[in-house]
Amino acid sequence: MDRDARLRKAVLWLKKKDPKLKRIIERVGPCTLTMMGRPYPVLLRAVISQQLSNKAAATMMDRVKEYYGNGKNFPDAKTLAGLSVVKLRKAGLSVAKSETLRRIANAYLDGSISDRKLSKLQDQEVLDLLCGIKGIGPWTAEMVLMFSLDRWDHFSLNDLILRKGIQRNYGIDENSKKEILEFTAGFSPYRTIVCWYLWRDHAAGI
Template identity: 70%
Template sequence: MPNTDREVHLRKAVLWLQKKDPTTKKIIQTIGPCTHKMIGNPYYVLIRSVISQQLSVQAARTMENRVKEYYGNGKQFPKPDVLVKLTKPQMRKAGLSFAKIEAVKLISKAYLDGSISDRKLSKLNDQEVLDLLCSIKGVGPWTAEMVLMFSLDRWDHFSYNDLILRKSIENNYGIPMNSKKEILEFTSGYSPYRTIFSWYLWRASVGIENL
């Protein structure tokens, strides 16, 4: 949607969330207007998210920058035809584990053979995107959800697999971070704006400032 329409829709979403409960209202008032934005095309977010798996924000950014510096142009990730030709020792130089190297190569191959494309992903519904991406070894629900939330601009997702989100739920709402059923039931009440709710939960956590 055009930026102006999106901004209006975003403001409506925030107003809706503010009416949910006093805790959510306080979080929103503390953080201020939502500036949730897309960070890149699906290919970029997919590779970036694979690299970020199970890493701190700082460690993930360091590794991401190394991949861009060593194999891209310093600002962008290398394209699939470049990544697929890199050897494991070359990619290990950037700090990627063998599992991440395999996942990155499989993603690159999928883009090259056309089984995945940014255009195709943009036309699929949310569940179809999750199913397609999770069919690639090394791409789990969290990685696929990051593509939905930060590239395809889908607004109704909460990632239980995101440790920071679960900690934020526990800290702000008192629900134990490992109580999957309770957390998913609770966050379902924030549909159709669970992505926007998640953005505020991330921002309410220490060290998450650039979403």
């Protein structure tokens, strides 16, 4: 069964699982969950995007690619590791984010992280490895898990939009993380797809 067929099967399962989720799915339409690329660029993208609007993040990413990459892609690990914080600051990045990007590049250079290694690890192992780098928090690591490694069974508890979506649709307080985690466990093994629909539902302002 190819990925599109498995995705349709997952959505059908979710529609049968929960009537409220069924209504969200029918409002949003077919799931078009796609991957953003290899872990390395997705990780850089997630770090830059932390606590920024989509527009501001896109501007900074474009600058990093233009100034230090080839215009379309981020600089490779060797190039990035060789950039000073001062240079990265010229792209609009904060000192903290500049330092984090350099740490990621060095981790790739010394082999403690690689795209291949990440692809072979279990979900929690991926999160533990990435969060072991200063400046990478759970949300950033989760974005790699969900949008690069194509793991379908993860609910990003650290994403406020998702917690608000659960509160709006199911009445569970957005700050009751334990309760949200217990509730969303019922959507396993397709929790990532639930996240995708809650994000899209929010974006549509429905």
